[in-house]
Amino acid sequence: MSPDQDHRHADEAGAARHLTLTVGAPAAGGTFVARHEGRVVFVRGTAPGETVTARVLEDPSEATSARFWRAETVDVLEAGLDRVPTVWPEAGVDGVGGAEWAHIALPAQRRIATEVMQDLLRRAGVTSYPLQDVQVEPAPHDMDGLGWRTRVRFAVDEHGRVGMRGWRSHEVREVGDNPLAAQAIRDLGLGAWTAPPGTEAVDVVAPSAGPASVVLIGRELDPAGLEVPQAWGDADVSVRTARGLVPLHGDGTVRERVGERLFTVSATGFWQVHRRAAELLSEVVSDALRAPRGGSAWDLFGGVGLFAAVAADQVGPDGQVLTVEGNRRASVLAAENLQDLPQVSAATADVTDWVRARKGGVDCVVLDPPRSGAGVELIGLLTAKVRRRIVYVSCEPSTLARDLAAAERAGWSVVDVRAFDLFPHTHHIESVTVLEPGSTR
Numbered sequence: 001m002s003p004d005q006d007h008r009h010a011d012e013a014g015a016a017r018h019l020t021l022t023v024g025a026p027a028a029g030g031t032f033v034a035r036h037e038g039r040v041v042f043v044r045g046t047a048p049g050e051t052v053t054a055r056v057l058e059d060p061s062e063a064t065s066a067r068f069w070r071a072e073t074v075d076v077l078e079a080g081l082d083r084v085p086t087v088w089p090e091a092g093v094d095g096v097g098g099a100e101w102a103h104i105a106l107p108a109q110r111r112i113a114t115e116v117m118q119d120l121l122r123r124a125g126v127t128s129y130p131l132q133d134v135q136v137e138p139a140p141h142d143m144d145g146l147g148w149r150t151r152v153r154f155a156v157d158e159h160g161r162v163g164m165r166g167w168r169s170h171e172v173r174e175v176g177d178n179p180l181a182a183q184a185i186r187d188l189g190l191g192a193w194t195a196p197p198g199t200e201a202v203d204v205v206a207p208s209a210g211p212a213s214v215v216l217i218g219r220e221l222d223p224a225g226l227e228v229p230q231a232w233g234d235a236d237v238s239v240r241t242a243r244g245l246v247p248l249h250g251d252g253t254v255r256e257r258v259g260e261r262l263f264t265v266s267a268t269g270f271w272q273v274h275r276r277a278a279e280l281l282s283e284v285v286s287d288a289l290r291a292p293r294g295g296s297a298w299d300l301f302g303g304v305g306l307f308a309a310v311a312a313d314q315v316g317p318d319g320q321v322l323t324v325e326g327n328r329r330a331s332v333l334a335a336e337n338l339q340d341l342p343q344v345s346a347a348t349a350d351v352t353d354w355v356r357a358r359k360g361g362v363d364c365v366v367l368d369p370p371r372s373g374a375g376v377e378l379i380g381l382l383t384a385k386v387r388r389r390i391v392y393v394s395c396e397p398s399t400l401a402r403d404l405a406a407a408e409r410a411g412w413s414v415v416d417v418r419a420f421d422l423f424p425h426t427h428h429i430e431s432v433t434v435l436e437p438g439s440t441r
């Protein structure tokens with residue numbers, strides 16, 4: 001094969017190919033749609049209306065047969081109206097992950113997220129709710145989308161350098177700063193620290209009450225030899241090895257305040273990430289649930305009991321709330337956090353198994369599954385057992401859309417959707433959807 005033929009072959013196959021693309025509508029996953037010779041290309045690192053040079057990411061051997069290609073922006077030839085100087089120069093196509101829309105103006109991010117969410121619901125066939133009413137709202141008082149992240153996982157390379165993973169890569173990159181992180185996390189100065197040998201990651205939490213928490217993670221780490229840097233001040237410090245969590249300073253938990261109530265959360269356990277999320281979602285769920293006084297409610301995928309507290313308030317002392325969570329430690333903490341509310345009981349179980357085995361129905365349900373969503377089976381079980389309302393808190397609109405369509409097929413209707421930008425400068429969307437039995441069509 002001559003060099004010319006070789007070049008043409010590579011070109012036909014799209015090998016490491018650079019394309020000039022005109023970028024159009026947003027797609028799921030934070031990308032935008034462009035077309036090249038009829039083929040759809042999902043481009044990252046760009047914005048609607050731009051002309052860019054983009055590198056095709058498809059493996060050359062598979063590019064010809066691929067239905068669509070993925071590409072990343074290497075040069076912006078004509079900037080779109082939504083492009084602004086990035087809020088985090090170290091993030092992006094050639095930098096770290098976690099801020100893939102940092103180069104897009106914040107109001108435009110919300111407009112784009114709204115388009116994505118409406119489109120996912122439409123494609124899934126959700127018809128009982130006017131989709132133009134689904135609008136992504138900012139979190140209250142969030143003016144710049146910075147300083148919101150209360151939980152950050154840092155990566156550590158083989159030399160102990162603490163950084164973050166590259167965008168869609170496992171490579172550990174140095175980071176001088178993370179403007180999305182809460183100030184208490186930035187103040188720890190982890191980028192300038194060298195972790196002890198065997199450290200694989202560092203989990204940092206800036207809770208709403210009490211000191212920050214640092215957890216060094218490494219299967220073979222030796223907690224005995226660890227020297228805590230002065231810059232960490234009064235932060236709690238733990239080590240998580242293959243044998244479990246060993247607290248060195250503090251007890252391996254953090255405290256979160258929502259209104260008057262304090263929740264204890266494991267230092268490595270789930271809690272809403274945006275510093276305003278727990279309070280905001282509690283208020284929205286409280287407005288949405290409408291559990292009757294003296295009635296019953298289930299809080300599914302309940303974590304340490306955030307929404308069970310809301311439900312307990314509504315049903316009152318003569319009602320009953322069951323909170324169900326798969327992680328045993330979180331479930332034990334839920335029982336402790338809500339021990340002043342005798343109407344609440346906590347169960348450790350797989351949610352679908354638990355609902356399937358449950359005899360009898362319930363007035364209202366709040367569910368807050370991980371990104372994989374509730375799933376069609378669980379939705380089928382709930383639509384048969386819930387008498388009044390299902391409030392679905394979601395962090396992934398594609399699985400939400402699938403589940404809402406399943407609820408509609410079972411004869412239920414969507415009566416309200418609130419969507420929130422609780423992950424500014426990323427494409428992620430949080431939402432709270434209310435479902436009721438019966439048809440609105």
Ligand SMILES: C[S@@+](CC[C@H](N)C(=O)[O-])C[C@H]1O[C@@H](n2cnc3c(N)ncnc32)[C@H](O)[C@@H]1O
Pocket residue numbers: 270271272300301302303304305306307324325326327330349350351352368369370
């Ligand atoms: C998005 S979090 C919500 C937690 C809680 N509602 C909150 O707001 O703090 C999802 C929770 O579901 C739990 N989980 C995931 N899969 C589960 C399953 N199949 N059964 C029970 N719990 C599960 C996780 O451990 C996690 O605590």
